Amino acid sequence: MGKGRYGEHGGQYIPETLMNEIMKLEESYEYYKNDPAFCRELDDLLKNYAGRPSLLYYAGKMTRDLGGAKIYIKREDLNHTGSHKINNVLGQALLAKKMGKTRIIAETGAGQHGVAAATAAALLGLECEIFMGKEDTERQKLNVYRMELLGAKVHPVTTGTMTLKDAVNETMREWTKRVDDTLYVLGSVMGPHPFPMIVRDFQSVISREAREQILEYEGKLPSAVVACVGGGSNAMGMFYNFINDKEVRLIGCEAAGKGIHTDKHAATIAKGSPGIFHGMKSYFCQDEYGQIAPVYSISAGLDYPGIGPEHAHLHDTGRAQYVPVTDEEAVEAFEYLARTEGIICAIESAHAVAHARKIAPGMGKDENIIICLSGRGDKDVAAIARYRGVNLTDE
Amino acid sequence: MRKKKTEIKIRDAFDHGKAFIGFVTGGDPSMEKSEEFILKMVEAGCDLIEIGIPFSDPIAEGAVIQEANLRALSAGATTDKLFGLAARVREKTDVPLVFLTYVNPVFHYGYDAFCAKCREAGVNGLIIPDLPYEERGELLPFARAHQVEVVSLVAPTSEQRIRAIASEAEGFVYVVSSMGVTGVRNEIKTDLGAMLAQVKAAAKIPAAVGFGVSTPAQAAEIARIADGVIVGSAIVDIIGRYGEDAAEHLYTYVKGMKDAMG
Numbered sequence: 001m002g003k004g005r006y007g008e009h010g011g012q013y014i015p016e017t018l019m020n021e022i023m024k025l026e027e028s029y030e031y032y033k034n035d036p037a038f039c040r041e042l043d044d045l046l047k048n049y050a051g052r053p054s055l056l057y058y059a060g061k062m063t064r065d066l067g068g069a070k071i072y073i074k075r076e077d078l079n080h081t082g083s084h085k086i087n088n089v090l091g092q093a094l095l096a097k098k099m100g101k102t103r104i105i106a107e108t109g110a111g112q113h114g115v116a117a118a119t120a121a122a123l124l125g126l127e128c129e130i131f132m133g134k135e136d137t138e139r140q141k142l143n144v145y146r147m148e149l150l151g152a153k154v155h156p157v158t159t160g161t162m163t164l165k166d167a168v169n170e171t172m173r174e175w176t177k178r179v180d181d182t183l184y185v186l187g188s189v190m191g192p193h194p195f196p197m198i199v200r201d202f203q204s205v206i207s208r209e210a211r212e213q214i215l216e217y218e219g220k221l222p223s224a225v226v227a228c229v230g231g232g233s234n235a236m237g238m239f240y241n242f243i244n245d246k247e248v249r250l251i252g253c254e255a256a257g258k259g260i261h262t263d264k265h266a267a268t269i270a271k272g273s274p275g276i277f278h279g280m281k282s283y284f285c286q287d288e289y290g291q292i293a294p295v296y297s298i299s300a301g302l303d304y305p306g307i308g309p310e311h312a313h314l315h316d317t318g319r320a321q322y323v324p325v326t327d328e329e330a331v332e333a334f335e336y337l338a339r340t341e342g343i344i345c346a347i348e349s350a351h352a353v354a355h356a357r358k359i360a361p362g363m364g365k366d367e368n369i370i371i372c373l374s375g376r377g378d379k380d381v382a383a384i385a386r387y388r389g390v391n392l393t394d395e
Numbered sequence: 396m397r398k399k400k401t402e403i404k405i406r407d408a409f410d411h412g413k414a415f416i417g418f419v420t421g422g423d424p425s426m427e428k429s430e431e432f433i434l435k436m437v438e439a440g441c442d443l444i445e446i447g448i449p450f451s452d453p454i455a456e457g458a459v460i461q462e463a464n465l466r467a468l469s470a471g472a473t474t475d476k477l478f479g480l481a482a483r484v485r486e487k488t489d490v491p492l493v494f495l496t497y498v499n500p501v502f503h504y505g506y507d508a509f510c511a512k513c514r515e516a517g518v519n520g521l522i523i524p525d526l527p528y529e530e531r532g533e534l535l536p537f538a539r540a541h542q543v544e545v546v547s548l549v550a551p552t553s554e555q556r557i558r559a560i561a562s563e564a565e566g567f568v569y570v571v572s573s574m575g576v577t578g579v580r581n582e583i584k585t586d587l588g589a590m591l592a593q594v595k596a597a598a599k600i601p602a603a604v605g606f607g608v609s610t611p612a613q614a615a616e617i618a619r620i621a622d623g624v625i626v627g628s629a630i631v632d633i634i635g636r637y638g639e640d641a642a643e644h645l646y647t648y649v650k651g652m653k654d655a656m657g
Contacts, residue, residue: 003529013498013525015455016560017550017574159461160452169454176455177575179552276498277452279525289474290503291451 004193007316009309012192014172014279021179026194028099033201038098045090049123050080052087052205056213056370062340069223069363071356072370074210076234077345083375084206084234085116089185091202093120096183103127103182107171109136109164109230110301110348111143112375113187118152120185128152131170133163136300143379161294164230164304168278188231189308192279196308203237210370211241218368224249224359227372228351229322230266230302232311234374239320249321251359252311253351255297256324266295268307269315269322275306282312298327298387299380301348329354331387334377346375347384398489400517405491405544405566408443409601413656414567414623415440415614416603417630417649418495420447420463422472424638426480431642432634437490439646440653444484445522445627448477448496455497455524457578459628462635474500474509478516485517493520493546493566498530506534510541520544520566528560549594550574551585561597567623568594568602578628580607591620611655618656626652 003026004010012022032038046052055075063071076084089106096104104126108114114130121128130147134156137144147154160166168191175184186195189203207225214222225242227235229252242248257265265271268283275284277292285293285305297303307322314320330347333354338344345353349372356371363369377384385392408414417436421429433444449467453460481492494513501509501523513521521543526534531545538545544566549557551574561568570590572583587604594602604617605625614624633648634641 011530012527013530014527015524015550016527016548016556017552017571019527019529019550020552020554020556165452169452172454173457173576179574273503276502276525278454281502284499286499286503288503290500291468292499 004197006310006313009280009282009312010193010196011281012279013276013281014192015176017176018179022192022194024099025183029095029194029198032095032098038094042091042094045094046087046205050086050090051078053209054078056210056217058217059341065340066357066360068361068365069367069369070365071360072214072222072368074206074238074370074372076206077349077373077376081116081119082378083112083116083346084203084237085113085187086119087205087237088187088199088202088233089113089116089120092183092185092198093117093124093126096126096185097124099183101126101181101183103129104185105129105131105171105174105182106185106187107164107167108132108187109167109303110299110346110379111136111140111147112301112346114147114152114154115143115150117185118147118150121152122150130154131157131167131174133157133161133167135162136164139300139383140379164300165292188233189236189310190231190278190280190306196280196310199233200236200240200310203233204240206234206237206372207239207241210238214368214370221245221248222370223363223367224251225370225372226251226253226352226356228253228302228348228374229307229311230255230304230348231306232308234372236308236310238372239314243319250314250319251355252320252322253325253355254322255299255302255351256326257296257298259326260324264296265324266297266303266305267324268305270324277306280309282306282309298330298383299347299351301346302351323355325351325354331384333357334380334384343373344377344381345373346377347380349374400485403489403491403517403519405443405493405520408491409567409622413618414442414601414603415649415653415656416443416445416605416623416625417441418445418447418625418627419634420449420460420467420631421477421480422449422467422470423463423634424466425470426472426476428639429480430483432645433484434487435642435646436649437488439649441490441649442623443491443493445493445495446477446481448474448494448500450497450500453497455576457576457628459632459635460577463631474504478512481518482516491519492517493522494518495522498523498526501534506537510537510543513543514541518543520546522546522569524548528556549590551590557593558597561594564598564600567600568598569625570594570602570604570621572604572606572608577606579609579632583607583613587617588620611651614652615655615657624652624656
């Protein structure tokens with residue numbers, strides 16, 4: 001069995017053309033993650049550019065309203081570029097530079113990773129090309145323009161279902177054409193090793209901070225941490241430093257779309273089966289012959305037919321629990337958080353808020369929950385309006 | 396005289412001069428037509444047939460073969476129907492047959508069941524672009540048990556990996572001529588001579604070159620230094636263009652390529 005395994009999951013199932021490059025990436029990462037100069041530089045960027053540490057906010061009104069556990073919100077939405085994606089991108093773009101690369105390429109779904117990648121590229125002087133499903137470029141026009149403002153070239157992907165999965169396919173194809181000067185900056189804890197490890201390490205800053213913050217505020221660990229899961233990067237970041245704290249429940253919220261009993265969902269753990277795709281062994285939504293299924297979610301960022309291999313392993317071992325949350329529940333939670341706490345969150349993150357609303361009332365007032373609010377919701381306002389039958393465009 | 400099914404080996408393709416290896420996506424535009432096209436290509440001199448099992452997300456393929464995958468899947472192609480196609484072709488010809496597909500359809504079918512079906516249908520080998528040297532160990536015991544050879548690929552970026560890959564390769568070594576995905580190229584820039592020398596030094600089996608090859612002139616040039624020439628996109632493009640009426644065009648094309656290889 002090859003490298004980068006999480007139980008049965010993970011591995012490096014990629015074309016031979018990329019193998020040497022993947023091995024070079026692993027070697028470079030293993031070197032630089034222990035290089036004090038690299039770590040100082042990254043810490044400086046996270047603090048003085050991205051705005052870390054992010055707040056752990058006590059949502060008092062929501063807590064009183066739900067009447068159970070105290071709700072804390074880890075405000076990744078307040079990071080520069082508006083989501084947790086910047087944590088990973090600064091790390092990988094810096095690594096690209098150290099490796100002598102002059103160009104980065106990336107996939108994006110909702111556009112949050114694309115915007116973050118374009119931002120890091122602008123800051124560090126790298127060329128940047130983003131691959132985005134054509135359907136997503138239409139759902140997220142603002143983010144497309146944002147990426148272009150930042151100097152990136154955005155390629156709408158017209159193959160397959162024209163969403164995140166196809167954007168990953170196309171970015172991988174592009175990488176096989178040009179590896180010498182180019183690093184694929186993957187946006188989630190997925191793909192072939194070493195990506196799931198690198199992205200998890202760069203995102204683990206979320207739980208490193210949150211663990212310290214909650215211990216400072218409450219003097220004890222939370223009963224549960226809740227995060228949304230597409231590929232699973234904010235969830236992995238939120239879970240990682242709590243994995244050894246067995247009393248902390250780790251809960252990932254998958255996109256159930258129009259319901260897991262319909263064919264319009266992206267609930268990989270609830271409805272998927274073991275498979276090998278996008279370089280990794282994990283769980284995937286697929287048909288009886290292993291054809292990858294078209295998936296659906298109101299959230300472009302969760303609209304992915306697989307899940308990172310470490311999540312698959314946390315599911316297998318029972319250490320983490322994965323629950324489906326529908327579009328309707330997420331939209332209600334989006335509106336609820338806006339009304340109750342004055343926070344407009346990403347529709348992805350609203351999946352986690354929705355689940356917290358379900359479990360908090362049944363928990364003791366002496367318990368705490370942390371919700372990872374992975375991103376801000378400006379990009380989603382038009383889509384939510386549409387969902388509610390309000391047309392915000394002038395046409 | 397026909398051979399016994401169990402006597403047919405990938406090696407046979409290389410025992411009478413330079414081999415021409417042709418690829419079709421199974422079920423594009425239909426199973427019946429794939430069978431007709433394959434037999435026509437054999438008649439034109441094709442020495443080994445690669446049958447693509449269509450996959451929803453073929454990440455090593457360029458636009459031409461991606462579209463063929465979609466056409467085949469939309470027409471209802473499934474792995475089981477592909478086994479049926481291979482078995483019917485095997486009844487009519489002794490030409491070695493290999494499947495080219497992605498690891499997920501094979502893994503999902505079950506490695507053991509898949510390889511058993513290959514043997515039953517008379518499929519002699521498997522080419523799986525997203526199952527590299529480091530990961531093929533999970534498939535090999537099942538493939539060996541059912542006498543299915545797993546073909547390995549080497550790429551322009553393989554460098555120091557070539558020795559290990561080539562020395563353990565089965566059937567033939569698939570030498571990827573160019574960076575990127577499959578598709579017709581006007582010019583192959585890789586130093587194929589140097590790559591083939593490295594492969595030849597380590598492998599005990601033939602080496603064939605694919606990715607980007609489409610013209611008789613390219614085929615002639617490659618045949619001088621390699622044991623075989625692999626053509627996919629150019630053939631699939633003919634099928635895409637002429638659809639159900641592609642057979643004669645395929646015959647002419649394959650014959651032209653084969654003649655050019657001397």
